[in-house]
Amino acid sequence: MKRRLNLEDIGRRAGVSRSTVSRVVNADPHVRPETKKRVEAVIAETGYRPHAAARSLASNSTGVIGLVISSAVETLFDDPYFGRLILGVSGGTNEGGMTLALFLFGDQADASSIISRVVTPGLVDGVIVTATTRGNPLIDHLQGTDMPFVVVGRPDSARSTFCVDVDNRGGARAAALHLAALGRRRPALIAAPSNTNAGVDRRNGFLEGLAEAGLSVEDRVGEGDWSQGSGREAMALLLAERPDAVFVASDRMAVGALRAIREAGLDCPRDISLVSFDGLVPPDLTMPRLSSVVQPVTEVGKRAVRLLRSVIDGTSTTPEHVVFPTELAVRESCGSTLGPAAT
Amino acid sequence: MKRRLNLEDIGRRAGVSRSTVSRVVNADPHVRPETKKRVEAVIAETGYRPHAAARSLASNSTGVIGLVISSAVETLFDDPYFGRLILGVSGGTNEGGMTLALFLFGDQADASSIISRVVTPGLVDGVIVTATTRGNPLIDHLQGTDMPFVVVGRPDSARSTFCVDVDNRGGARAAALHLAALGRRRPALIAAPSNTNAGVDRRNGFLEGLAEAGLSVEDRVGEGDWSQGSGREAMALLLAERPDAVFVASDRMAVGALRAIREAGLDCPRDISLVSFDGLVPPDLTMPRLSSVVQPVTEVGKRAVRLLRSVIDGTSTTPEHVVFPTELAVRESCGSTLGPAAT
């Protein structure tokens, strides 16, 4: 087992000191071009790569950022949201030459071990945490440490956190206005869990939009748990109220709602106009294609990485909230090919 | 900015040396119980956590394993496969108290930078590589290094690699036999890309099963690229051959095929009996529910981690191939509620 090459070895072979090699490795400009050439040649021919842990220890920076997702893990990827978020974050870390550590946890056993792992010094430079359900213990915990973090989604209390979110409220409001503009008069709502901020924001936004249009949901309100099955059940129940339109707070639940509508022998969009939220399922997945409020999840992920980096390097110091706009994509399920209602 | 606590500090407060603290942190049995108590108390009250990088450097082991997925990244999560794999691997690392580094790359720019990042010493203890397309350059590269790795899927040449795969061939064969047993006589095939080993294995298995049943696909063969759209197009084309059954090499493509069948005014399963491969989409996603050959992706991921750990610690030394069985789940799309045909 031959020993791994280190800076000293490279230096010896190139006839320079360890520091000089370090400088060329780190692209320090204070190296004479020819020296640099020589060192680079040795590095190339030996296939030398600096040792990440040693570097982290000495520089106090690991170049890895953590992404923490707490959710019912088994069903995590049934919803396209998290995959997209991971994609965005991965894109963000790649473009910064950083590496991504993914922490997924569901059950409590995982939770406590991951929480402590996440704050281990010398492991990650900072973390991105998803604010799925309200009262996320990890966020509280993080506030007490000096680990830089940004939250994706709206944290419970806006104070003292960096976060990037989408305009859930505005998007849901636009959905309401669109449905109203279509002439629907008995709108229903299948909300997302009210223990999530995205859930309450979307609900409030929808009700707000309805009110502006002089409409109301009355008893036509259901709530799902993000799953397709829950959307189906909620819709099946709602059918008794004979709604002529429904806003479903996620694509995934909307797929279930669509199924319930068809199983009841009704037609979407003719009998019920449907608008969902997310814009993440491929349109061709469903018949009819879903009209939905699309949120730029991948951008959110990328942006979260940038924000986190600025927090880490001290560029950003005062809590900053970035909010991405959402946009209604009108397809088939709402029964209109018109653009969204003017706001 | 107060300095971070280290072993020395804890030792001082507990009246022992740095080494002793290290021993209790690492659960070394050679510590007198009361000493241990005392040290643990100090650790608890100070909230001390060992520095990961320092530990990695000294012990030459990072406790992180890498998962490398090369694929058209944008569409990565459209297929449920990768999400499930990540879930499995994450479960595996969690249960070992390790952390997961995720390397996703699509374009070439990412590729070369990630390839070199992956083999950086002191970053990960080993990596799991997905063998998506044949001739994966990363695998070749890894062979030349001393970085432990295991591949998920069947590598091009079985020689000298550890891998975990599923019985693609056997599963596809079972699908063929089932379709034949149902009395279908004009089977068609929508294959997965022939530049992937899973693709060729499934194709061969299906043809093999057909042959055993005295059937053949003749010209009824299409090939998709794993995407739903490609499944739809392939099916649309195949319809001209009037097949009465079709085996689609992935769930995702099957959803597209279903759409094409419906758009042609035909009924599945009445006119065309369909069996797909994967078993990953929630049954209720489609109407009819997909009958498909299910592969235990999550288990595969978990197992890959265990296998990798054993190669890292030297327990496994001779190339080992673990193959998980696949199983036909009969639902609605094949038009039968019978069990799979006897083999």
Next chain:
DNA sequence: CTGAAAGCGCTAACAT
């Protein structure tokens, strides 16, 4: 059972 001491490979002052 515990302590002392020697690194692990690198970065970052500081000198020259």
Next chain:
DNA sequence: ATGTTAGCGCTTTCAG
């Protein structure tokens, strides 16, 4: 522009 030196915080012989 380059070399010297002192750590970063931990593990790990080796003594005792």
